[in-house]
Amino acid sequence: MELVVRRMRELLDEQGPSAVGFYTTGQLSLEEYYTLAIVAHGGIRTNHVDGNTRLCTATAAEALKESFGCDGQPGSYTDVDHADVNALFGHNVAETQTVLWMRMLDRLAGDDPPAVLCVDPRQTPVARAATVHLAPRPGTNVALMNGILHEVVASGHVDEDWVQAHTVGYEDLEKLVARYSPEVVSAICDVPADDIRAAARLVGEAEALVSTVLQGFYQSHQATAAAVQVNNLHLLRGMIGRPGCGILQMNGQPTAQNTRECGADGDMAGFRNWNNPSHVAELARHWNVEPKQIPHATPPTHAMQMMRYVEDGSIRLLWVSGTNPAVSMPELARMRSILAQDRLFLVVQDIFPTETTQLADVVLPAAAWGEKTGTFTNADRTVHLSEKAVDPPGEARPDLEIFVDFARRMRLQDKDGEPLVKWSSPEEAFDAWRECSRGRLCDYSALSYEKLRGDSGIQWPCTDESPEGTERLYAGGVFCASPDDCESYGRDLETGAPLEEQEYRALNPEGRAVIKAADYRPAHELPDVDHPLQLITGRTVYHFHTRTRTARAPELQSAAPEVWVEVSAHDASTYGLDEGDLAEVRTPRGEVQARVRVSGIRPGVVFLPFHYGYWDTPEGWRPGDHGRAANELTLTDWDPASKQPIFKTAACAVRKVAAAEGIPSPAPTTAASGPVSESAIPTGRGGIR
Amino acid sequence: MKIGVVLRDLHHDEVELARALLRMADKHRADHEFFHLGHDLAAWSMRHVREIAAMAVRFGEQLDPEPADSAPVVDSARRWLSERGGRSAEVELVMVRDLRELYLRASSVLTDWEMIGQAAQAIVDDELLELAQRCQAETKRQATWANSKIKESSTQALVV
Known part of the structure; x- marks a missing residue:
């Protein structure tokens, strides 16, 4: 931590807050996100704060x-x-x-x-x-x-x-x-x-x-x-x-909702509008800082743009918490070349070694969910309290402790010279957040740890008027969209340009x-003679993200032990592929080898699960002779409005490398990866029998 | 009647805007948003060019509906250079300056469309008015995009 603080100070002196980026996750607790938001936006004063929610729930x-x-x-x-x-x-x-x-x-x-x-x-x-x-x-x-x-x-x-x-x-x-x-x-x-x-x-x-x-x-x-x-x-x-x-x-992650509402993901805390000076002033009052010290000249920098700034050398310290961009980001050859730069000071905070920790200058070992206390809000706004069950191992610490320790050592202060982060325990952080959320749509003001220790979760908004929470928003067609209340004036869906206040006032x-209409436009990368198929990537039920945790659970790992590729019966016949054959999937950005599952997928479409990287291979963080990670193949392109990367429209080619010769496809025989013809393979469980 | 003359100027300016968008998108290929949106927005201008050419006949002007792009060899050389140059923060400043040029070009096209729209109302030409209003709205979105990207990039490019 001393090393991190020293480098941070050097860069702030040399270049200022534009040299620093924070890239977090959808898997920490509310208290941790809120603390990160105040540290980054209010203390370091950088605009470069986002989460891997950009890949998952930004849209x-x-x-x-x-x-x-x-x-x-x-x-x-x-x-x-x-x-x-x-x-x-x-x-x-x-x-x-x-x-x-x-x-x-x-x-x-x-x-x-x-x-x-x-x-x-x-x-x-x-x-x-x-x-x-x-x-x-x-x-x-x-x-x-x-x-x-x-x-x-x-x-x-x-x-x-x-x-x-x-x-x-x-x-x-x-x-x-x-x-x-x-x-x-x-x-x-x-x-x-x-x-x-x-x-x-x-x-x-x-x-x-x-x-x-x-x-x-x-x-x-x-x-x-x-x-x-x-x-x-x-x-x-x-x-x-x-x-x-x-x-x-x-949402695709357990606490993506919290990343969004706490402002750790390219939003401002409490669904506040970066483009509305009174919202920024209100946030500044909660944090006891000057409004001008909270960066709000532009929308908070999204993750893909942060990586671009790391690439061009203008972000020189990147602090990654609870995510693994060396496998989860698109176009991995580019991503590795960005993260592996000597001039980048990379801090990675995680519970297990990952491909990204192997590229880090400093690894901060963090506690897992059972080793710390905090609240989780799910996709339908239900807030749960998750209490610590066991102590973290070794030097691992809860993410909250790590962020608070950093703030103390950096001597981050409010405008009266008092510590900026005025809490150290999860419950104190939660109480600070309650106040910050008061009056906003995501209002937690009537919630408390005591209340959450009752029988079940409670849906926000939870206020003095609705102390048991709110099952549905917008009853009676009453919205929170007035120009003075809204979180965003909206964007041009095709160019991504933010609307200005006066445009929104005129519109609404x-x-x-x-009601926003949108014309269809063809994708940027369409199939051609060399790449006649379309690649999509996705999940299997047995794994989560880049298998950082699930591959360490033997039952899950054995249910889906290795990457596979799904093709339709039609394309299997066109390209001479059989169940279990080793195939190469290629795009202009790279190649992956995987065994074939002939599935019920739409003809012309190829599916690769995105879970498999390199930490459990001899190479550790990069491919050996052949790619294994689906993101070797994906393109760097994103939705103009949500800035979410596009993982589902790359043009690709598939060819047979070797016949199966009795080796089965490692694809689970359950769910979407099940075989198209049940007679071919015994079904009903995952993985190799 | 000077409408034909203004349509000819507009045709020229839209072609130049499309070419500038394509040229700069390739030059800044390392910035993926610029690259993709530059190409998308150039297609809008090329569509405007076709519609202007079709409309101009009525006003006594023969305009090329499909003027050629710049040479492909130059494009690929520019892309190659862009990818090599993408590792320096200096290119961000060059990009902001290029965006400024795009913003000015789009703003001037926007004014041309305003003039055409006013003239169309004066002579009660519904077809011309519809074209002017539709294209003007799209040109405004092109300018707004360039402006928003200038705002965003300036907070980084000018302070590093």
């Missing part, structure tokens, strides 16, 4: 800001209990949120099962349970959504009175989606026009619609524009803020929900 946040003026999940998981239609957009819930999937399965196996709409290019468990399954060409989600909205409008399923009373922007959407007939969309997405009509009938005639959205939209081309169209579907139907009518813009003076 959820941005889509909510665009439609409702503020981040914050409108719906509740309980909406699943009431809905008559569940629509899942790019959300393989059976492998990403298994408990939510169990809740959906309960309904499906019950007396009055809901209909299910699934949009996914893979044959996921959701697709198998679906009433209507659409498997669009990767990168065409906006066209597909516009086609569904076209049908909803044309069939008279718009709740016109509700739309008139509670929204702005409907006329533009009506005009735009008029051009997206099912036939037009069918040609773009390669989905039968009748299936688009059937999907639109399901959501158009639903009496209580719950929609969930995840990486199939968020990590794809035109991410925010597509996710916003799901919000629009609910706004058109007036289905928000009442039981069964939930929008669930999901009364703070209604905003």
Whole structure:
């Protein structure tokens, strides 16, 4: 820590706060994020603060800001209990949120099962349970959504009175989606026009619609524009803020919600608007610093831009906590060349050795969730208290202690010369956050550790007026989107340019929900002769992120021990591939070798799980003769509005390297990676038998 | 009637804006946002060029709907240089200056469209007015993008 403090001081003297970046995660506790936010924004005064939530949930946040003026999940998981239609957009819930999937399965196996709409290019468990399954060409989600909205409008399923009373922007959407007939969309997405009509009938005639959205939209081309169209579907139907009518813009990590609300991820603490001077002044009062000392001349720097500044040498100290960019970021050859630079001082704080710790100048060993106390808020705003069960091993310390220790040693001060961080325990940090959140949408003011030690979690906002929490936001169509309240004035969905205050005031003076239309644009990298297929990456249920933890759990590791590649039966026949063959997947950025699983994936699309890196190989942090990490292949490109990298529209080629000769594919035979023909392989469990 | 003359100027300025966007996008390939959006926004201007050429016939002007880009060899050389030069903070300052040029070019195109829109109202030409309003809105978005990126980059490029 002395080394970190010394280098930090040198750089602040030499260059100032622009030399320093913090890159955190979606897996710490609320208290830790809030402490990091005040240390970075209020103490070091750098604008370069983001989380790996940029790769995971940035589009959820941005889509909510665009439609409702503020981040914050409108719906509740309980909406699943009431809905008559569940629509899942790019959300393989059976492998990403298994408990939510169990809740959906309960309904499906019950007396009055809901209909299910699934949009996914893979044959996921959701697709198998679906009433209507659409498997669009990767990168065409906006066209597909516009086609569904076209049908909803044309069939008279718009709740016109509700739309008139509670929204702005409907006329533009009506005009735009008029051009997206099912036939037009069918040609773009390669989905039968009748299936688009059937999907639109399901959501158009639903009496209580719950929609969930995840990486199939968020990590794809035109991410925010597509996710916003799901919000629009609910706004058109007036289905928000009442039981069964939930929008669930999901998260991929347990505490991504906290990263967002505490301002550790490219937002300001408490959903405050960086572009609204009174919000910055309010935050400055909470922190007892001058408003001008909190950087707010531009939006906080997003992770991809931070990496660019590290690349050009203008960020010289990068502090990574709880994430592994050397495997999780796109275009790994570039990422390694950035992180391995001698001129970069890299600090990595984690619970296990990773590829990124191997590149670090300083590794700070951190405590895991069972070794510390803190609160976790899930994707439907439910706050839980997680208490310490055992002591951390060795020199490992809770992330909160690490950040507080750093602040003390740096002598970070408020404007009266008192310590900037006035707490050291999780409960004190939580109480400070309660005050910081008071009056904002994410209001924790009536919550306390004592209250959270009661029977279960509590959903924010939790205030003196709603002491038991709030199940759904926006009841009665009342939004938090007025120009003075909103977290964001919005962005141009195609260029990403932020709107200015006066533009937003003109657009939405009364703070209604905003219906934003978006035209489909083709992806930047399309298949060609040399790269005729489209690569998408994703998860398996057995692993999380880069296997930092799950590969160390023997049961999980043996269920999915090695990378595999999924191809359709059609492409297997075209390229002469059989189950278990060793294949090479290539893009202009690199190659990966993996054994083939012939699965129910859409023809023309290739899937690689993104979990596998190098820490458990002899090379340690980089490939040996052949790539193993899916991100060797992905491109550096991001959604202009949410800045979320695109992992699901790279053009690729596949060729056979060696025949299987009895070696099975290591792909789990369960869930989406299951074989297309069940007779070929015994199914029902993961991994090699 | 001077509308044909202004359309010819506008055609020239849109072509130059598209070329500048492409040239600078390739020059700053190491900045992925500039690279991708530069190409996206150049396509908007090229679409404007086609529509101006189609419209100008009525006003007695023969304009090229598909003027050539700059030489591909030069483009690839520029990309190569960009990737080599991407490891220095100095290129950020060059980028801000280039963005400033783009902002000025787009602003001047924006003014051209305003003039056309005013003239279209004066002669009650609905078709010309529709074109002017639609393209003007897109040109404004091009200028706003360049401006927002100038604001963002200046907080880093000018202080390191």
